[in-house]
Amino acid sequence: MNIVVLVKQVPDTWAERKLKDSDKTLDRASVDVVMNEIDEYAVEEALKIKEASGGEVTILTMGPDRAVETIRKALSMGADKAVHLSDDALAGSDAVQTSYALAKVLETLEYDLVIAGSEATDSRMAIMAALLAERTGKPQLSGARKVTVDGSTIRIERQTENGYDVVEAAAPAIVSVVEKINEPRYPSFKGIMAAKKKPLTTLTLADAGIEADKVGLGSAPSQVVEFANKPPRQAGQIVKDEGDGGAKIAEYLASQKLV
Numbered sequence: 001m002n003i004v005v006l007v008k009q010v011p012d013t014w015a016e017r018k019l020k021d022s023d024k025t026l027d028r029a030s031v032d033v034v035m036n037e038i039d040e041y042a043v044e045e046a047l048k049i050k051e052a053s054g055g056e057v058t059i060l061t062m063g064p065d066r067a068v069e070t071i072r073k074a075l076s077m078g079a080d081k082a083v084h085l086s087d088d089a090l091a092g093s094d095a096v097q098t099s100y101a102l103a104k105v106l107e108t109l110e111y112d113l114v115i116a117g118s119e120a121t122d123s124r125m126a127i128m129a130a131l132l133a134e135r136t137g138k139p140q141l142s143g144a145r146k147v148t149v150d151g152s153t154i155r156i157e158r159q160t161e162n163g164y165d166v167v168e169a170a171a172p173a174i175v176s177v178v179e180k181i182n183e184p185r186y187p188s189f190k191g192i193m194a195a196k197k198k199p200l201t202t203l204t205l206a207d208a209g210i211e212a213d214k215v216g217l218g219s220a221p222s223q224v225v226e227f228a229n230k231p232p233r234q235a236g237q238i239v240k241d242e243g244d245g246g247a248k249i250a251e252y253l254a255s256q257k258l259v
Contacts, residue, residue: 001055006116009070024224038117040184075195076187092217099131129176139169
């Protein structure tokens with residue numbers, strides 16, 4: 001089974017993230033970047049399916065040159081090869097445009113299954129799998145806490161608030177996974193060294209047949225129009241208990257509309 005795993009390079013969640021004044025997009029250059037955490041679970045699940053059913057795992061990333069670091073980590077975990085969509089014209093693309101670009105790249109690949117993390121930590125939109133399913137015409141199996149492959153049938157346990165639903169579809173399909181699905185492996189030294197020699201194909205817009213006027217900040221359907229930095233934290237209000245501390249706290253909570 002040939003599996004494509006979508007991974008994204010994002011700012012470290014521990015870093016202080018901010019928007020740029022120039023174009024109101026996320027400032028990625030000034031912070032440390034890492035592989036999107038839930039994408040590690042997607043890579044791990046693809047590797048487990050490969051180990052059980054054979055085939056190969058291809059990593060697909062859209063991002064600047066720096067995203068190669070994230071690609072190499074996925075390859076060092078055990079993926080076989082990677083495709084990197086990188087072009088300056090992609091800067092500022094929103095989720096709708098990103099799904100268009102990724103769908104165009106998927107047209108150039110042979111796959112039975114596409115696996116993605118359920119959401120990215122820099123956007124928290126959780127819609128990429130749905131957008132890709134719509135663009136490619138493939139069934140979507142979302143929120144998977146378990147994936148089972150039986151021939152050409154893909155079956156998942158979809159995480160819900162009250163348990164899980166069993167959902168299945170015929171391959172090729174688009175699957176998004178949640179962090180409960182597995183425990184991602186750590187890249188070994190051998191894997192890190194091997195990753196340097198694994199095939200990595202870099203594509204531009206022209207290579208993938210992507211129309212330039214359909215991507216990029218200038219034509220993005222959603223844009224940040226205005227933003228303001230969070231104000232500095234102010235000193236809190238001290239309540240001195242003189243026998244009426246409880247009443248004072250209740251009064252304060254009421255004034256803040258918390259009770």
